Amino acid sequence: MQGIVRFFNLLHILLVVFAKILLVVMVLTIFANVVLRYGFSSGLQWSEELGLLMAVWFSFIAMVLGVKQNLHIHITLLPENKLPPLVDMILRKINDCVIIFVGFIFLRWGIPLVAFTMRSILPASHVPAGWLYIIMPVCAVFLMYEGLTDLLGIDTDDKAVDGYLLGTVSLGRILKGGKNG
Numbered sequence: 001m002q003g004i005v006r007f008f009n010l011l012h013i014l015l016v017v018f019a020k021i022l023l024v025v026m027v028l029t030i031f032a033n034v035v036l037r038y039g040f041s042s043g044l045q046w047s048e049e050l051g052l053l054m055a056v057w058f059s060f061i062a063m064v065l066g067v068k069q070n071l072h073i074h075i076t077l078l079p080e081n082k083l084p085p086l087v088d089m090i091l092r093k094i095n096d097c098v099i100i101f102v103g104f105i106f107l108r109w110g111i112p113l114v115a116f117t118m119r120s121i122l123p124a125s126h127v128p129a130g131w132l133y134i135i136m137p138v139c140a141v142f143l144m145y146e147g148l149t150d151l152l153g154i155d156t157d158d159k160a161v162d163g164y165l166l167g168t169v170s171l172g173r174i175l176k177g178g179k180n181g
Contacts, residue, residue: 029047106137160174
């Protein structure tokens with residue numbers, strides 16, 4: 001099981017790096033298009049499609065990272081601090097099940113969506129429209145993994161991953177694994 005956790009931790013780190021790259025490239029592309037359009041009266045035809053693709057991909061990746069860090073939107077109807085421990089635990093398990101279910105829905109309907117939209121081509125970039133949504137089933141796997149590990153109480157060594165992203169933990173520590181999450 002620790003091998004699977006290490007694998008997903010490495011993928012998590014790659015997702016964070018990829019999200020950063022997406023954000024920088026998206027901002028630079030849109031900025032260049034604005035400068036070219038308003039400064040030189042000629043824009044990049046494909047920049048809007050590329051910006052849209054990167055925004056969709058960034059949104060799905062941010063959702064996965066939010067679930068991993070427990071930063072996603074919570075609807076709190078009952079005061080969490082005042083609930084009995086059993087009720088609190090049951091509500092957390094229901095939350096995990098909802099995350100797994102959402103991941104399953106994204107996977108179940110994301111694959112046909114990608115297959116269907118691969119038939120159409122984006123007009124400016126001439127890229128299959130399915131590339132816009134291909135991130136959906138990929139992120140679905142991450143959602144289901146995070147939901148399952150939380151549901152089953154599996155240590156995913158989140159503190160080591162956070163430490164690596166902050167520069168305080170080496171990659172070797174992530175690869176070695178451990179009980180620090």
